[in-house]
Amino acid sequence: MVKKINQDEFKSMDKSGVSVLDFNATWCGPCKMLAPVLEEVSEELSGKANFYSVDTDENPDLAREYGIMNIPAIVVLKDGEKVDMNVGFVPKEALSDFVSKNL
Template identity: 80%
Template sequence: MVKKITTDEFNSMDKAGVSVLDFNAVWCGPCKMLGPVLEEVSEEMADDAKFYSIDTDENPDLAKEFGIMNIPAVVILKDGQKVDMNVGFVPKDALKDFVTKNL
């Protein structure tokens, strides 16, 4: 399951392990395409990583903190540290491979 979070929730959450952050916006076409794909991957990889959705319009400070210039952007964190980022829509297999290589 992908949990929608705000900057405040992000700042107070437990960042242990692997977290996948999906930076998006409601007006973004590729973001809308990526949403269901990310949801499927999150269900299949629920034991390996935590998945979060972050609206860049509602949380500009968090987007700035992670250097998000284009969306959709998927950021991988390990114990709170950014280890990788992918920008743009990717199909399910590519997204799953991207997350898996960063576990």
């Protein structure tokens, strides 16, 4: 399950383990295409990583903090530290591989 969060929730959440942040916006076509793919991957990797959705229009400071210049952008964190990032739409297998290699 992908949980929608804001920057205040992000600051107060437990960042231990692997977290996957999906930076997106409601007006972004590729973001809308990626959302159901990310949902499927999150279900397959349940218990191995936590998945979060961040609207860049509503949370510009958080997007800036992670250097988000284009969306959709997937950022992988390990214990709160950015370890990898992917920008743009990717098919399910590629997204699953991208997240899995960072577990």
